[in-house]
Amino acid sequence: MAQYLKPLPTITPLNQPYWDSLRRHELRMQRCDKCARVWYPPSPLCPRCWSRQFSWTPLSGRGRVSSWVVFHQPYFKGFESEIPYNVAEVELDEGPRLMTNLVGIANHDIRAGMRVEVVYDDVTADLTLARFKPSTS
């Protein structure tokens, strides 16, 4: 694998299970055992009911594009060759929104509300990112 030049995530004890699940090609988030809320980013407790009883639950990996931007100015060396590149906010069917890149679509074809599904992108031996592509089904 070529040297990975893009920024790496800040992994903390709180979000470690999220990144571990992506390495196994699963999208898991915390789900409250008391009120069934699913949330992101990882929090020490359910933001709705403050229960600390939660489970890292597998999600559908499906959602829709709620907003997006296209970077025309270089900021990171690792992204320079991909300019103009998109960054999208995807609202998962389970509720939380995730920042991501959309793949398999031209930037000018991105539309608000379009259905997308997760793609597990193994960018290094230790790091897998959740990117999203237009849904086929």
Added chain:
Amino acid sequence: MASFDLKDKTAIAGAGSSPFGRKLHRSPIDLAAEAIANALDDAGLGRDQLDGMIVSFGSPLGADVDTIAPLLGLKLRAYSQTWAHGRFTASCIQWASMMVCAGLANAVACLGSWSLSHIRRPKFGGAGDREGAREAGGGHGEDPVFGMTSPGAGAALVARRYFERYGANSRQLASVPVAFRKHAALNPNAIMRAPITVDDHQASRLVCEPLRLLDYCLVNDGAACVIVTTAERARDLRKPPVYISGMQPLPGGAEEFIWSYPGLGVAQQSVFDYDAGVQPVYRMAGVTHKDIDALFTYDAFSILAWIALERFGFCKPGEAAAFTQDGRIELGGELPMNTNGGLLSEGHILGWAHQVEIVRQLRGECGPRQIRGAEVIQWANCYGDSMIYRN
């Protein structure tokens, strides 16, 4: 209601600034010293009478209160500082008002100072994006793993969301920077004074789409300061007091995203139809929208002006795109905004230069850009905080 009613109990007694520029090659403490001295002089106060200071932003780009104070030979009874974001201007003034009312200080300098001459581009975002490396992400939606970086990208995300939800577009957004540039042309302190048109805006390069270069504010050097004291004391000073009539603090939590109002659906916000109702700042000041002679807002990006207008109920969600057309927010219009030229054209002084301009407008000191008969001016921001000032 509060037993501690602060309406008109405190005032801005003095306002001052340093020069603003893109290559001043002066340090933040140097710039702060000039702004503080000018503000004290404006108030007719000596430095020995200054016993409080609240700074926003601070190092490494700005100057911290604990370095400014000893270098200027001050003797402070009380100081405080907010972290390196531009959102705290009103908060600093509000806390200063409470301090002087509580007798914790007599005169509090509230200021921000910074210098970006020495920083290479990009000045925000990119490899130096410590903001994005914060636990749980950056304050403007930064997530560098996906290349999401810089405050402007968060504003672009809001702009796209707004465009899609309400059917607005970049060409309509141009009316904001075009209006503020017209104001800057009348302001000798402004950095960018050459007029621009909607077509210039549309021809300017895309930075983070849908935002263009002319949707972005300046990055520059400069400092500005206001002196807060009790209304009673201000009446005995050199210039007429500018009373602090209304205050609204910064709201926070799950329904807030810095550049958005609740319900728009950015970050983890719910999606619903936002209703501004009567925002608390108007109740405190005892005024309505009709009484507001000018509106000032934190315009780091053009879209923030639309968000602020809707957040405070000057128009309904989705209507700011139309509201800002046809000169309505220009001098001579129904609601002049950022008559100094704002962060977009006068310069980015962390919101402090806006406070200085408000003070000068309410004293009738603004020359060719004076709003005739200005009596009530509001500072109101996309993130929900506000001040109402009167003369």
